[in-house]
Amino acid sequence: MTEGTYDFGRIERKWQAYWEEHKCFRATDCDVSKPKYYVLDMFPYPSGQGLHVGHPEGYTATDIVARYKRMKGFNVLHPFGWDAFGLPAEQHAIATGTHPEETTNKNIANMKRQTKALGFSYDWDREVATTDPEYYQWTQWIVLKLFNSYFDEELQKARPIEELPVPDGLSDQDRRRYIDDRRLAYQSSVPVNWCPALGTVLANEEVVGGVSERGGHPVIRKPMRQWMLRITKYAERLLDDLKEVDWSESIKKLQVDWIGRSVGAEVCFRIDGYEDNIWVFTTRPDTLFGATYMVMAPEHPLVGTIVTEAQKQAVEAYCEAAARKSDLDRTDLAKDKTGVFTGAHAINPVNNERIPIWISDYVLISYGTGAIMAVPAHDDRDFEFATKFELPIVQVVQPPSTEDAERVARGELCFTGDGTAIHSGPFDGLATPEFKEAITAWLAERGLGKKAINYKLRDWLFSRQRYWGEPFPIVHLADGTVTGISESELPLRLPDLDDYKPLGTAEPPLAKATDWVNVTLPDGSTARRETNTMPQWAGSCWYYLRYLDPRNSERGWDPEKEKYWMPVDLYVGGAEHAVLHLLYSRFWHKFLYDLGYVSTKEPFKKLVNQGMILGEDGQKMSKSRGNVVNPDQVVTDYGADSMRLYEMFMGPLEAMKPWSMNGVQGVHRFLQKTWRLIVDEETGRLSSCIQDAPADEETLRLLHQTIKKVGDDVESFGFNTAISAMMILVNHLGRLQVRPKSVLESLVLVLAPFAPHVAEELWQRLGHANSLAHEPWPSYDTGLIQEKQIELAVQVNGKIKDRIVVAAEADEDAIKAEALRCDKVVEALAGKTPRKVIVIKSRLVNVVV
Incomplete structure (x- = not known):
C-alpha cells in the first residue's frame, strides 16, 4: 500500500x-x-x-x-x-x-x-x-408516582392521591378500598397469556397461533393477579394531541385504530330468573329491536353463575378450549364461528322478548363489557353465527337500495349501513342517526342505558413473572393492602438467586429470594415485597x-x-x-x-x-435463511464510511430494500475517486491539480447547486439523492486539469455528515489543523445556482424531432420562435401551419399540427 x-x-x-x-x-x-x-x-x-x-x-x-x-x-x-x-x-x-x-x-x-x-x-x-x-x-420513582396518583375526571389530569376527595363515613377498610380503586397503578385479576414453559405472562404480540413467539411453547389464557396502569384514562388526550406532532398519517392512524374510540350506548339486559344484569356496549343502539340473542366472552364472570346443569359440561369444555387461544386467533374474521348455549336467557329491554345467551370466543372480555347483543341482520359476525346455529334473524334497518332491501328480507344479505328504522315499534321511519339519539335518550329516561364512549385500548398490563426486570417499589401488608416504599429507599435492587428457573407455578422467580421478599417495616410489622417485575x-x-x-x-x-x-x-x-x-x-x-x-x-x-x-435474496434477514449480513465484515472489507454511505444510497429511508454487496463496492469506488481528487496516491501529498485559483463558471454553478441540494435533502431525509448530487460534482471535478482548493474544501464539508472519517482526513490534508465537526456548513449563492442556458426537447405531435438551447430567462414567445426555426421541425411540418405550440418550462416544446 x-x-x-x-x-x-x-x-x-x-x-x-x-x-x-x-x-x-x-x-x-x-x-x-x-x-x-x-x-x-x-x-x-x-x-x-x-x-x-x-x-x-x-x-x-x-x-x-x-x-x-x-x-x-x-x-x-x-x-x-x-x-x-x-x-x-x-x-x-x-x-x-x-x-x-x-x-x-x-x-x-x-x-x-x-x-x-x-x-x-x-x-x-x-x-x-x-x-x-x-x-x-x-x-x-415514576411507578411510585403512578401508584400515588389518581385521574381527576373533571380536570382531565392526574393529581396526587392525597388530593382525592373521599366520601365521609367510610370505614378504614372501605376508605382504603375506595382510594386503591382509583390509583393509576393498581392490582387486578385479569385473563392473561400464561406460558408455563417460560414461566411468564406474554403480551398478545408475543403469542402466535397459540404458542409463544420465542421457543414455540403452548400458551393458555388464565386469570392472574397483575399490576395494571390506567392508560385508558388518557385515551382522549392520546388521540387529541396527535395533532401536535409531525408524524406520518399512517403512523397516526395506527395509534388511532389501536385506541379505537367508539361512540354508542351502554344497554342493560336483565337475566331471566336472576337478579344479575348484563351490560353491553353497542355503537348501533338503533338495532336493539333486532337483537335476537346475546353472546358473552367465555371468561365473563357471570358464565359460571347462569349456566344450566344441562349445559354445564359443554360450557366448561368450551371455556377450557378458548383459554388456549390468543385474542388474535379468536377475533380472526375468516375463521369459522364456534359457540355454546348457556341454557340461560336475557330480556331485551326495548320489547321484553326473552332471548338466549350463548358464549363464543369471538367476544373478548377485554373489549367493552365482555358481552354483546347480537343483531344478525345487521352485523357480519352475528349473521355468520346465527346462520350456523339457526338463530332468528330479524331485519330492523331498511337499506336505501331496493335491491339490498329485497336481499336482506330474503336472508341473503347482512346490511350494516345506515337506513330507515322498521319493525322497531314507535321508532319506525326514523333515519339511523336520528334513531340512535332517540333510543339512547329513551333508555336513559328508564334507567336501562346511557350514552357511552368506548375504547379498544385496555389498561396496560404492567407485570411479568420474570426475574430480569425492574422490581416494583411496592410491599404487601399483612391485612392484604399494598403500599409504596419510601423514595429514599430507591433504588430497590434485584437480589441474587441461586438459579433463575420458574417455580412451575404462577409465583415469579423472585419468590425464591425469601430474605429479600420478607421485610420488617419501621413500625415493626412484617410485609412481603412484590415478586412480579416490570415489563421491558x-x-x-x-x-x-x-x-x-x-x-x-x-x-x-x-x-x-x-x-x-x-x-x-x-x-x-x-x-x-x-x-x-x-x-x-x-x-x-x-x-x-x-x-x-x-x-x-x-x-x-x-x-x-x-x-x-x-437480504440479497430479497427475503427478511434471519439466521435460518442464512442471509444475514454482518456489519463487522462490511467495515473490515470496505470501511465504515462505505457502509454508512451505502445504507443511505440504497433508496428512500422509509422504503424496504434488498442488500447488495455490489452496491457497497459502488459507493466505495466513489470514496476512492473523491480521495484521488485531493491526494496523489503515489506520493501521499496533495494532488498537483489543486491550486488556489478561482473556479470557472460551470464548476461554481455546480458546486452551489450541490451545496443547496445536499442541505435541502438532509432536511427532508432524501439522503440517497443528496449522495447522487455529490457523485455528479466529484465526476465533474475529476475531469478538470485545475481543481480550485476552495471548491474541494466545500465538497469535503458537504460530504462530512455522510462519510465523516474520510472527510476529516481530507480536511486535514487540505491544511486545516482542527476537526471539521463544527465547521460552518458552506453557503450558496442563489444567483449562481441558476443556469444561464437550458436545453429543451422539441416535439411535433408528441414525437421528439430536435433539441434547442435557449437563455434560461427566455420568455415563451422567444422559445416558440426558436423551436419553429429548427430544420428538423420545419421538415416535419412540411409547410403546414401549427395548430398550437405548447411550452413546458425547463423541459420541452410540443408543436401540434
Missing part, C-alpha cells in the same frame, strides 16, 4: 480516537447562545447476535442530521444507550446459570464496539442502560428524559435541562414500535406533564420510521 492510498481502516481508527479524546460531540446543557436540536435513535436491545445491517440504517440517518445541524450552528444532543432488560437474557440464565447481568453487559460491550466502529457522533458521556440500578431507580417496556418509556441528565443522583432529570432540550426534535426507529412503545411513552410523558415534571405535552416532535433492509 503506497503512501497515498485510501487506507480506510487506519483513517477510521485515527479519527474515532480523535473524536473520543477531544469529546467532539459532547452536548452543552442550556447553551442559550445557539438553537438546540435533540436527535434520538430508538435504542437497541443488546442481543448476543450483535448489530445487524438494519440497525445502522436509522443510526446513520440520525448521525447525518446531527452532524449537519452542528455545522448549521445548532447545539446538538445525540445520545445512545441500551434497552437492556428482556426475556432472552433470562432464558440464557435459566439454561446456563449465568447471571443475566453478565450476559447483558457482555452483549452491550460487543454492540458498543460495533456502534463506535461506524463513527456515529454520539455523546457517549450520556450513555445509559435500563438495567443499571442508577437508571431503574427513576423508573421505580418500562425502562424504554422515559429513557429520552434520562439522557438529559444521566448522572444526576438526586432526581431523574434537572427541570432546567428538561425545559431547554425537550421535546425531542427528531426520533428515528422501526415502524414495529409505531403503537406500543410510542403509546406507552406518550402516556408516561402526559402523566409527568400533569404533575409538573416535564414542560411539553408530547415527547417526540418529529418521527421518522426507516424501512427494513432485506
Whole structure:
C-alpha cells in the first residue's frame, strides 16, 4: 500500500480516537447562545447476535442530521444507550446459570464496539442502560408516582392521591378500598397469556397461533393477579394531541385504530330468573329491536353463575378450549364461528322478548363489557353465527337500495349501513342517526342505558413473572393492602438467586429470594415485597428524559435541562414500535406533564420510521435463511464510511430494500475517486491539480447547486439523492486539469455528515489543523445556482424531432420562435401551419399540427 492510498481502516481508527479524546460531540446543557436540536435513535436491545445491517440504517440517518445541524450552528444532543432488560437474557440464565447481568453487559460491550466502529457522533458521556440500578431507580420513582396518583375526571389530569376527595363515613377498610380503586397503578385479576414453559405472562404480540413467539411453547389464557396502569384514562388526550406532532398519517392512524374510540350506548339486559344484569356496549343502539340473542366472552364472570346443569359440561369444555387461544386467533374474521348455549336467557329491554345467551370466543372480555347483543341482520359476525346455529334473524334497518332491501328480507344479505328504522315499534321511519339519539335518550329516561364512549385500548398490563426486570417499589401488608416504599429507599435492587428457573407455578422467580421478599417495616410489622417485575417496556418509556441528565443522583432529570432540550426534535426507529412503545411513552410523558415534571405535552416532535433492509435474496434477514449480513465484515472489507454511505444510497429511508454487496463496492469506488481528487496516491501529498485559483463558471454553478441540494435533502431525509448530487460534482471535478482548493474544501464539508472519517482526513490534508465537526456548513449563492442556458426537447405531435438551447430567462414567445426555426421541425411540418405550440418550462416544446 503506497503512501497515498485510501487506507480506510487506519483513517477510521485515527479519527474515532480523535473524536473520543477531544469529546467532539459532547452536548452543552442550556447553551442559550445557539438553537438546540435533540436527535434520538430508538435504542437497541443488546442481543448476543450483535448489530445487524438494519440497525445502522436509522443510526446513520440520525448521525447525518446531527452532524449537519452542528455545522448549521445548532447545539446538538445525540445520545445512545441500551434497552437492556428482556426475556432472552433470562432464558440464557435459566439454561446456563449465568447471571443475566453478565450476559447483558457482555452483549452491550460487543454492540458498543460495533456502534463506535461506524463513527456515529454520539455523546457517549450520556450513555445509559435500563438495567443499571442508577437508571431503574427513576423508573421505580415514576411507578411510585403512578401508584400515588389518581385521574381527576373533571380536570382531565392526574393529581396526587392525597388530593382525592373521599366520601365521609367510610370505614378504614372501605376508605382504603375506595382510594386503591382509583390509583393509576393498581392490582387486578385479569385473563392473561400464561406460558408455563417460560414461566411468564406474554403480551398478545408475543403469542402466535397459540404458542409463544420465542421457543414455540403452548400458551393458555388464565386469570392472574397483575399490576395494571390506567392508560385508558388518557385515551382522549392520546388521540387529541396527535395533532401536535409531525408524524406520518399512517403512523397516526395506527395509534388511532389501536385506541379505537367508539361512540354508542351502554344497554342493560336483565337475566331471566336472576337478579344479575348484563351490560353491553353497542355503537348501533338503533338495532336493539333486532337483537335476537346475546353472546358473552367465555371468561365473563357471570358464565359460571347462569349456566344450566344441562349445559354445564359443554360450557366448561368450551371455556377450557378458548383459554388456549390468543385474542388474535379468536377475533380472526375468516375463521369459522364456534359457540355454546348457556341454557340461560336475557330480556331485551326495548320489547321484553326473552332471548338466549350463548358464549363464543369471538367476544373478548377485554373489549367493552365482555358481552354483546347480537343483531344478525345487521352485523357480519352475528349473521355468520346465527346462520350456523339457526338463530332468528330479524331485519330492523331498511337499506336505501331496493335491491339490498329485497336481499336482506330474503336472508341473503347482512346490511350494516345506515337506513330507515322498521319493525322497531314507535321508532319506525326514523333515519339511523336520528334513531340512535332517540333510543339512547329513551333508555336513559328508564334507567336501562346511557350514552357511552368506548375504547379498544385496555389498561396496560404492567407485570411479568420474570426475574430480569425492574422490581416494583411496592410491599404487601399483612391485612392484604399494598403500599409504596419510601423514595429514599430507591433504588430497590434485584437480589441474587441461586438459579433463575420458574417455580412451575404462577409465583415469579423472585419468590425464591425469601430474605429479600420478607421485610420488617419501621413500625415493626412484617410485609412481603412484590415478586412480579416490570415489563421491558418500562425502562424504554422515559429513557429520552434520562439522557438529559444521566448522572444526576438526586432526581431523574434537572427541570432546567428538561425545559431547554425537550421535546425531542427528531426520533428515528422501526415502524414495529409505531403503537406500543410510542403509546406507552406518550402516556408516561402526559402523566409527568400533569404533575409538573416535564414542560411539553408530547415527547417526540418529529418521527421518522426507516424501512427494513432485506437480504440479497430479497427475503427478511434471519439466521435460518442464512442471509444475514454482518456489519463487522462490511467495515473490515470496505470501511465504515462505505457502509454508512451505502445504507443511505440504497433508496428512500422509509422504503424496504434488498442488500447488495455490489452496491457497497459502488459507493466505495466513489470514496476512492473523491480521495484521488485531493491526494496523489503515489506520493501521499496533495494532488498537483489543486491550486488556489478561482473556479470557472460551470464548476461554481455546480458546486452551489450541490451545496443547496445536499442541505435541502438532509432536511427532508432524501439522503440517497443528496449522495447522487455529490457523485455528479466529484465526476465533474475529476475531469478538470485545475481543481480550485476552495471548491474541494466545500465538497469535503458537504460530504462530512455522510462519510465523516474520510472527510476529516481530507480536511486535514487540505491544511486545516482542527476537526471539521463544527465547521460552518458552506453557503450558496442563489444567483449562481441558476443556469444561464437550458436545453429543451422539441416535439411535433408528441414525437421528439430536435433539441434547442435557449437563455434560461427566455420568455415563451422567444422559445416558440426558436423551436419553429429548427430544420428538423420545419421538415416535419412540411409547410403546414401549427395548430398550437405548447411550452413546458425547463423541459420541452410540443408543436401540434
